[in-house]
Amino acid sequence: MTTAKPLALGCVADDYTGASDLANTLTKAGLRTIQTIGVPASDLSLPEVDAVVVALKSRSIPADEAVARSREADTWLRERGASHVMFKVCSTFDSTDAGNIGPVADALREAAGEAIALVTPAFPETGRSVYQGNLFVGALPLNESPLKDHPLNPMRDANLVRVLARQSRHGVGLVDIATVTKGPEAVSARLGALTAEGKGAAIADAIFDHDLETLGRAIVSKTFSVGASGLGLGLARALVADGRGTRDAAGAAIGDPVGGHAACLAGSCSQATLGQVAAAEALMPVLRLDAGRLLSEPDAVVAEALAFARERIGQGPVLIASSAEPEAVRALQSRHGSEAAGHAVEAALSAIAEGLVAAGVRRLVIAGGETSGACVDRLSLRAFLVGPEIAAGVPVLRTAGRPEPLLLALKSGNFGGPDFFARALDMMQ
Secondary structure, three states: OOOOOOOOEEEEEOOHHHHHHHHHHHHHHOOOEEEEEOOOOOOOOOOOOOEEEEEOOOOOOOHHHHHHHHHHHHHHHHHOOOOOEEEEOOOOOOOEOOEOHHHHHHHHHHHHOOOOEEEEOOEHHHOEEEEOOEEEEOOEEHHHOHHHHOOOOOOOOOEHHHHHHOOOOOEEEEEOHHHHOOOHHHHHHHHHHHHHOOEEEEEEOEOOHHHHHHHHHHHOOOOEEEEOHHHHHHHHHHHHHOOOOOOOOOOOOOOOOOOOEEEEEEOOOOHHHHHHHHHHOOOOOEEEOOHHHHHHOHHHHHHHHHHHHHOOOOOOOEEEEOOOOHHHHHHHHHHHOHHHHHHHHHHHHHHHHHHHHHOOEEEEEEEOHHHHHHHHHHOOOOEEEEEEEEEOOEEEEEEEOOOOOOEEEEEOOOOOOOOHHHHHHHHOO
16 A cells, blocks of 8 residues: 555544444544454555554464564554544444453554553444443343343443453543543643553543544644544544545445345344344345354355355345344354354355355345454455445445455444345345
8 A cells, every 4th residue: 555645543443333433433433434354454555545544353362472463553653643543442442341342442452552552432423421430221221231241241230340351451540521521631741640550451431422522632743542443533623624534434435226136134143133134024025044053064064055145136236144142142152162163153154155155145234243353354354435324334445456356344343223234235225
């Protein structure tokens, strides 16, 4: 990648759907943005942009591997002139006590030369807020909400000061809402006081978008931060106000229409995705995979799914889902182990995605962060241009650096309304 000017913002994202969410947010706020899959190779030609989001699949891997991959991405961004790098994490702060948010944040903060990192997963647009250091999903604390049951990183504690302290080498403080409402200078002063106390990170409260704007202005001149897409919004608005954005970035064109067939895959077991799959049954053929057979007969299940699709995609889109109720997922995990069960589902759905593209599918909607990551890797996709928004946090993506482009939507399990699949396919026409 070559660029005539330094990047205004660099971002390291710990999963692919979260990276799409952030790239969408930055584009809407006025930064021309490219999302890459992994650290770009030297032969990948990308246009000049204001921001690059390097998407990693590092949320649920061993912490030392996540740190190494994140360091590599951070170095690449710094070499392209990014004076501020944001480590993008999930708005539900998915992370076990072993990491990976704490270890990666510690490593990148130290590499950036910062004494303290501001941290917030708040994103009011999607119902995530932080108050007195506690993460809320709508009106519910995280640990009382349906989102507590992530299959790999269940969240049982809403207090992010405690959560982060258990996985960080340094103390964690709080920038409370009373401080945030006083403005950027008060936030900066609080960060200075926490630094003097020896803290290495500070959870920041944020309830409304203007709180995120305050945080963005407070840290835009610093070199590192940690947050969900909401913090990216605050940083982007601060950069645009400083003249480092692009007037026509929002609603960036994604080029000529892409022909071919359309299909959907669902691997998430969130309540939102389960409802979306049910709604889709009235609009298109839906095949529900037997998760147990995915472990015992994966090749047969993949072959049956592709046969189902090939018979129908000439007449319209199809949906193939491994999504199941949380109780069924827990039963499968208890028999086979959560890691083995998760990898089996990801491997099967990514193989199905590869077969669908080989059968002429050029518009593909994928629900589930881990599923999206596995499919993107299997298809060897390297970068995306960011198009119009389908739902909050989910844009249409057009592949870059590929002779025959694909249009995709990569959806985190909890995002989108009941009609998400139909809406996504309609916007890809």
